Amino acid sequence: MNSEGNKEQLISSTKQSDSISRDIYALAGGAPPIAFVKPTFKAKYNTKQKATPWIQQSFTNPARPDDLVLQHWIPEHKNNEEYTFAKFNRVIDVPEYTDEDYDRYLTDSDWSKDETDYLFKLCQRFDLRFPIIEDRYSFGEKSRSMEDLKDRYYSVQRKLIKARPHTPGEYPQERQALIQQYAFDKDKEVERKEALTTLFNRTKEQIEQEQALFVEARRIELNEPRLAREREALLNALQLEQAQQAPPTPLTPTGGSSSNNAAGANGNATNTVAASGSGGPGTLATPGGIGIAGGTPSTVGLDNKKKKRMEETGTGPSSSSGSSSANKKNRRISNASSGILEDVVPERKEKMVQGVYVRSQKLPVVTKQALQQKLLKAMGELDIPIRPMMPTNQVVQKYDILHHSLLHMLELKKNVDKMEAEHRTKNQRGQTARPPTGGPRDKRRKQG
Amino acid sequence: MASNKRMKGVSVTLPVYTYNFATPLTGKKANDSDHTHKWTVGFKGFHGDLSFCIKKVVFRLHDTYANPVRTIEEPPFELHETGWGEFEVLVKVYFHPSANEKAAQLYHHIRLHPYQDDPSGGPWPKDKPVTCFLYDELVFNEPTEVFYQILADNNVAGSSGLPLRKYTGKDYALPPFSVQMEQEELDRLEKAQREVNQQILQLRQRKLALEQEKIN
Numbered sequence: 001m002n003s004e005g006n007k008e009q010l011i012s013s014t015k016q017s018d019s020i021s022r023d024i025y026a027l028a029g030g031a032p033p034i035a036f037v038k039p040t041f042k043a044k045y046n047t048k049q050k051a052t053p054w055i056q057q058s059f060t061n062p063a064r065p066d067d068l069v070l071q072h073w074i075p076e077h078k079n080n081e082e083y084t085f086a087k088f089n090r091v092i093d094v095p096e097y098t099d100e101d102y103d104r105y106l107t108d109s110d111w112s113k114d115e116t117d118y119l120f121k122l123c124q125r126f127d128l129r130f131p132i133i134e135d136r137y138s139f140g141e142k143s144r145s146m147e148d149l150k151d152r153y154y155s156v157q158r159k160l161i162k163a164r165p166h167t168p169g170e171y172p173q174e175r176q177a178l179i180q181q182y183a184f185d186k187d188k189e190v191e192r193k194e195a196l197t198t199l200f201n202r203t204k205e206q207i208e209q210e211q212a213l214f215v216e217a218r219r220i221e222l223n224e225p226r227l228a229r230e231r232e233a234l235l236n237a238l239q240l241e242q243a244q245q246a247p248p249t250p251l252t253p254t255g256g257s258s259s260n261n262a263a264g265a266n267g268n269a270t271n272t273v274a275a276s277g278s279g280g281p282g283t284l285a286t287p288g289g290i291g292i293a294g295g296t297p298s299t300v301g302l303d304n305k306k307k308k309r310m311e312e313t314g315t316g317p318s319s320s321s322g323s324s325s326a327n328k329k330n331r332r333i334s335n336a337s338s339g340i341l342e343d344v345v346p347e348r349k350e351k352m353v354q355g356v357y358v359r360s361q362k363l364p365v366v367t368k369q370a371l372q373q374k375l376l377k378a379m380g381e382l383d384i385p386i387r388p389m390m391p392t393n394q395v396v397q398k399y400d401i402l403h404h405s406l407l408h409m410l411e412l413k414k415n416v417d418k419m420e421a422e423h424r425t426k427n428q429r430g431q432t433a434r435p436p437t438g439g440p441r442d443k444r445r446k447q448g
Numbered sequence: 449m450a451s452n453k454r455m456k457g458v459s460v461t462l463p464v465y466t467y468n469f470a471t472p473l474t475g476k477k478a479n480d481s482d483h484t485h486k487w488t489v490g491f492k493g494f495h496g497d498l499s500f501c502i503k504k505v506v507f508r509l510h511d512t513y514a515n516p517v518r519t520i521e522e523p524p525f526e527l528h529e530t531g532w533g534e535f536e537v538l539v540k541v542y543f544h545p546s547a548n549e550k551a552a553q554l555y556h557h558i559r560l561h562p563y564q565d566d567p568s569g570g571p572w573p574k575d576k577p578v579t580c581f582l583y584d585e586l587v588f589n590e591p592t593e594v595f596y597q598i599l600a601d602n603n604v605a606g607s608s609g610l611p612l613r614k615y616t617g618k619d620y621a622l623p624p625f626s627v628q629m630e631q632e633e634l635d636r637l638e639k640a641q642r643e644v645n646q647q648i649l650q651l652r653q654r655k656l657a658l659e660q661e662k663i664n
Contacts, residue, residue: 352589354454356549359461359585382640390583390630393461398637405644412651419658 055079063089094124095160105159111152115139119152128153147189154184360391364403371410378406452548454590460599462501462586464493465623466539466556469577473530483530485560489537490526492623497523500602501544501595506551508538534558541586547595552586581623 025031057079058071063086097106102113111119118139126132134146161178202210366372376386384402388395470487491505492498505525509516510533518527539554559580591599599605 352457352459354590355588356543356547356552357587357589358552358554359587379640382643384636384640388633388637390625390633391585392463392630393585395630395633395637398634398641402637402641402644405641405648409644409648409651412648412655416651416654416658419655419662423658423661 052076059083062086090127092124092127094120094128095157096120097156097160101160101163105163106156108152108155115142116152116156119149120156123153147186147193150184150189151186154182157182359393359396360387363387363391363396364400366407371407374410375403375406378410453593455593455596456590458590458596460588460591460596460605462493462495462588462599462604463583463625464491464498464541464554464586465581465583465625466491466537466554467579467581467623468537468556468558469579469620470558470560471577472560482532484532486528486530487558487560488526488528489539489556489558490524491539491541491554492525494625495602495604498525499523500598501547501604503542503544506540506542508540510535510537531558531560534560544595544598546592546598547588548592549588549595554582554584556580556582577620579620581625583623583625 053076054073055076056071056073058069060067060069061083063083099113102116106116107113108116119133119137122133122136126136130146130150134144134149137144137149158179161175161182366375379386388399391399466489468487468489470485472485473483489507499522502525504519504521507518507520507527509518509529513529513531520527535558537556537558539556540551541554542551543549557580559578562578588595588599596605
């Protein structure tokens with residue numbers, strides 16, 4: 001009882017103050033769910049306004065060919081206006097021709113006059129909507145495709161335009177333009193329609209294949225300039241390579257050939273040194289001599305080429321081939337050198353890097369510490385300083401060769417020592433009376 | 449802007465050398481100070497004063513010197529200082545802008561003390577300056593056309609500019625480098641090469657012999 005009284009109080013208070021919060025209201029039982037009640041507001045009927053008069057009127061539809069009279073209600077002020085739906089009657093001007101016109105211009109082997117007339121009647125009836133025309137077309141036994149019908153229609157149009165007498169003030173271009181409007185190429189149209197149907201009927205796989213091909217083609221196009229450049233560089237390099245392989249003349253000192261001559265252990269060496277000396281220090285290097293400028297990816301391939309040529313023309317001892325494989329670079333053989341050490345001296349890979357450099361900083365460097373010590377010791381015994389006093393072009397080249405030779409020699413020495421040690425232990429184990437071969441091991445480094 | 453077209457396959461060598469002279473300082477101050485020697489370090493070439501192709505030379509001294517970076521923008525490219533110890537100077541050579549090259553770096557170890565006896569015999573006299581010349585070559589690979597022209601005009605492209613014979617005279621400032629010296633070096637190298645080749649041959653023969661032994 002009390003609670004009900006409270007509720008009434010609450011409800012009445014909401015009506016007055018409208019400030020009770022929703023959840024408290026919900027505690028008290030809440031509001032009923034929202035129902036859409038029709039707004040009870042109703043506009044008062046405006047009796048002061050005068051009624052609009054409507055009249056029933058009889059009218060004709062200008063779109064109709066006959067004079068049918070109908071009636072309808074329209075508000076008075078819209079009287080005398082044209083029938084609103086008449087404007088939707090669009091008529092297409094299908095050209096008309098007389099029989100004489102036909103006989104003069106329009107005769108066709110494939111189309112009789114009757115058929116042409118029939119076609120034109122259909123065109124007019126169906127507003128030149130060829131799909132419908134084609135569907136409704138039935139002239140005797142003949143079955144005409146849409147292209148046939150179109151073709152006939154447009155050719156008739158063109159011929160009629162051509163045949164019309166010149167109106168005064170007409171330009172020939174106008175007529176030409178008009179004819180162009182009705183240009184209809186039947187074969188092309190047939191092809192086009194066929195292409196469209198095949199396109200429409202592609203299976204899913206075909207579509208995917210086509211897309212993949214397209215992507216490939218685009219990728220190739222993008223890479224085209226880069227590939228072309230690489231191809232050219234390779235060709236150039238190969239051509240230069242061929243030029244280099246021509247028999248070396250005495251005055252290509254900057255090529256590898258003269259440095260190879262140093263290997264010959266006879267008077268040949270001094271002769272060629274003199275020849276290269278005449279070239280003069282600090283002279284221009286000839287482009288043919290220096291070799292491959294640019295085209296770095298191709299040098300690997302060229303390396304192989306040079307190696308092959310080595311094998312063909314090499315006359316060095318075959319046993320050293322094992323040790324020479326340790327040297328990655330192969331030597332270029334010059335005819336003047338005695339072929340003792342062709343495969344030891346490294347070949348000058350004349351790859352010119354653009355820019356400045358200090359020659360002494362390009363002397364060969366050894367990485368391993370132990371090896372470096374041995375090398376330095378060997379150079380000391382040969383009375384060669386670590387750094388040349390005058391690092392000119394030739395001096396540095398000779399240094400390089402000497403460096404490599406020394407490395408080779410040291411390696412050989414290591415191998416030989418190892419073999420000898422093995423041999424000795426084998427002999428000892430075998431306990432044969434055979435004296436160790438090779439004689440006393442003398443370090444034949446120092447000369448005199 | 450000058451064109452930066454480079455001459456393909458062309459290489460120009462510019463022979464240069466770094467040098468230093470040192471004289472011990474006498475006087476009361478020298479005995480207990482850190483400046484026992486007066487020295488000069490410099491950079492020079494054989495084709496005149498090289499100002500046609502070198503814009504400036506920067507000597508970087510030991511960090512114990514104040515302002516260790518010394519720039520010399522005009523020939524003669526040399527620096528005078530005093531000090532007590534030997535150290536390595538970084539010589540950075542900046543070229544004419546038409547070369548479009550970065551600077552070349554050479555190193556020169558300053559010699560203050562005589563390490564060998566005087567050629568006349570006996571110890572090194574006190575007032576004779578100690579000299580040290582280090583020869584080197586700057587190689588320009590594929591120089592720009594403009595720079596090449598500059599070099600050619602000054603005769604760098606044609607000859608090395610080296611004197612033919614070794615200078616043995618009294619002027620201590622002249623370097624000993626010459627064609628003759630180069631030839632001597634080449635001969636030495638060749639001799640060494642021959643020896644090495646011989647040894648290689650011998651080693652190979654030994655190896656062959658050992659292998660034969662192994663088989664047997």
